Amino acid sequence: MTGKKKDRGTLIVLSGPSGVGKSTVIAELLNERPDIHFSVSYTTRGPRVGEQDGVSYNFVSREEFEGMIQRGELLEYAQYVGNYYGTSLKVIREQLEQGVDVLLEIEVQGAATVKRKCPDAVLIFVIPPTFEELSRRLHGRATDDETVIQGRLEQALREFKEIPLYDYLVINDSVPNATGEVLAILEAEGCRVKQRLPVLQNQMEGVSTL
C-alpha cells in the first residue's frame, strides 16, 4: 500500500465569525500543505486594503454575480451583510477526483448548502478563544466603524447557533495551535476507512488465493 493512500480529495469547508482570523490560519495552512487547492470565492463586496482580485476573492459586480446564479454555475451562494458570496463548482469537482484536497472559506448558510450537496465534505468552524477577544480583534482591525462592528458581533452570535451543523470546532487561541488542529483534522480525514479501503481492496486482490 505504498504510493496513493486515499481514494479522492477531501472537500474542506472553513467558516467562522468575521475577525476570528480565518485568513491568517488559511495562509499558514497553505504554507504547510501547498498541495491543497484553495478555492477562491466570488463576492460583490469591495476589496479591503491589501486584498487582491483572484487571491483573496474574485471581486465581481452584482450583475455578474446574478448572471452566475442564473446559469447554475455556483455550488453555493449567500448574502452576508448586504453582499453576495459564492463558490464556483467548476474546478472543485476536477480537483477532488484527482485526489487533491480542496479548501473553501464560506459562511454558515453556504456551508449548510455544501453539506447537503456533498455529504462527505468536512466542515470546520473556527471560534475565538473568548467572545471578548473577538470584539477586541474587530475593534483593533480599524477598517470598520462601530455600527459595522456591532453588526458583525451580533452576526457572530447568530452563527454560533449553527455550530452543530459542523464536524469540528477549532479554537484560534494562537495561529500555530489553530493551524495544527486543522492539519490534524485533514490528516485524520485522509485515514478514514471510506478513503483508504478502496485502495487497500485493489492491492489485496492478488492475495485472495493465499
Add this chain to the structure above:
Amino acid sequence: MTGKKKDRGTLIVLSGPSGVGKSTVIAELLNERPDIHFSVSYTTRGPRVGEQDGVSYNFVSREEFEGMIQRGELLEYAQYVGNYYGTSLKVIREQLEQGVDVLLEIEVQGAATVKRKCPDAVLIFVIPPTFEELSRRLHGRATDDETVIQGRLEQALREFKEIPLYDYLVINDSVPNATGEVLAILEAEGCRVKQRLPVLQNQMEGVSTL
C-alpha cells in the same frame, strides 16, 4: 475557552492483524501522549518472551476469566486462536468521565462489541504496507512455528473483511508514520463539535445579553 477544551475522554480502540506492529505503535504513542490511559487487557494465553503481567496483559487462568464473564465484569471478550481476551469495564468509565482518553488494544470481535455498547468510541485498524510484509514480519518474529504463522495469516485475511466496521485505517509502513497518523486522529477527535460544543456553551452563557 481556555483550559478544558473537551467534554469527556475519547475511547480509542486499536486493532490489527498479529505481527502488524500494534505494540510498537502503542509504545510510541504512549511516549508522545503519556496522559492517555492504556487499558491492559485480560488474557488466558501464556506470556511471550519479554511480556510482563499487568503491563502487556493481565495474565489469568481460564477459570478466573470465566468467573469475570459470569460476574459481568467485562466490557467485551472474545476467543482468538484458542485463548480468551477481554477488557475490564471498571477503570474505563471513570477515566472517560474525568476527560482522560482511554486506549484499548482488542481484536475484531471485541471491537464490534465496544462499538455497539459505546457508539462514540473511535475504532482504528492498523494494516501492514503489504500482505507480504506481514508474512515476513511473522516469520521474522520466530516465536511461532509455521502452522501457527499460517493460522495467523489466514486470520488476518478474515479480519480484513471486518475493516468497514472501523472508522480509520492506519498504515504501518513505519512506526513514526503510523504513530503520527494515530496522534492526528486523536487530536482531530478532540476537536469534534460534540466534544467542544458543551464547553463553549458553558463559556457563552454570560454573553447572551450582549
